[in-house]
Amino acid sequence: xxxxxxxxxxxxxxxxxxxxxxxxxxxxxxxxxxxxxxxxxxxxxxxxxxxxxxxxxxxxxxxxxxxxxxxxxxxxxxxxxxxxxxxxxxxxxxxxxxxxxxxxxxxxxxxxxxxxxxxxxxxxxxxxxxxxxxxxxxxxxxxxxxxxxxxxxx
Numbered sequence: 716x717x718x719x720x721x722x723x724x725x726x727x728x729x730x731x732x733x734x735x736x737x738x739x740x741x742x743x744x745x746x747x748x749x750x751x752x753x754x755x756x757x758x759x760x761x762x763x764x765x766x767x768x769x770x771x772x773x774x775x776x777x778x779x780x781x782x783x784x785x786x787x788x789x790x791x792x793x794x795x796x797x798x799x800x801x802x803x804x805x806x807x808x809x810x811x812x813x814x815x816x817x818x819x820x821x822x823x824x825x826x827x828x829x830x831x832x833x834x835x836x837x838x839x840x841x842x843x844x845x846x847x848x849x850x851x852x853x854x855x856x857x858x859x860x861x862x863x864x865x866x867x868x869x
Contacts, residue, residue: 752814
């Protein structure tokens with residue numbers, strides 16, 4: 716895969732550092748093609764989203780969720796459970812490995828809460844744009860008088 720060098724753009728732009736860093740990180744392979752645990756991202760409303768992760772075998776005490784700046788981190792670490800005495804696992808199909816998933820969040824997206832139900836971890840997100848950043852309509856005042864602009868004679 717080709718790597719794009721954004722350094723010339725750093726010299727001629729102001730305030731776009733984060734954009735170039737995100738574009739640069741897209742070219743990097745994510746944790747060597749990590750696919751565990753599987754997840755879905757869905758839109759549940761106009762400004763509401765939900766991340767659902769399949770974390771079968773993990774309890775709420777085994778999972779840590781942290782939102783810092785624009786990154787949501789979900790870490791899972793399961794303690795080895797001692798099997799009954801005299802028993803051994805012949806085949807382990809249920810994953811018990813630790814994991815860490817990171818999600819890049821857009822500006823003004825906040826985590827509302829998380830719920831673990833039936834082996835699925837649901838994380839609810841909401842985008843709340845501050846009032847001063849929302850587009851607003853500017854009324855045009857019409858005082859009833861027509862204003863005429865005249866050019867001065869040279």
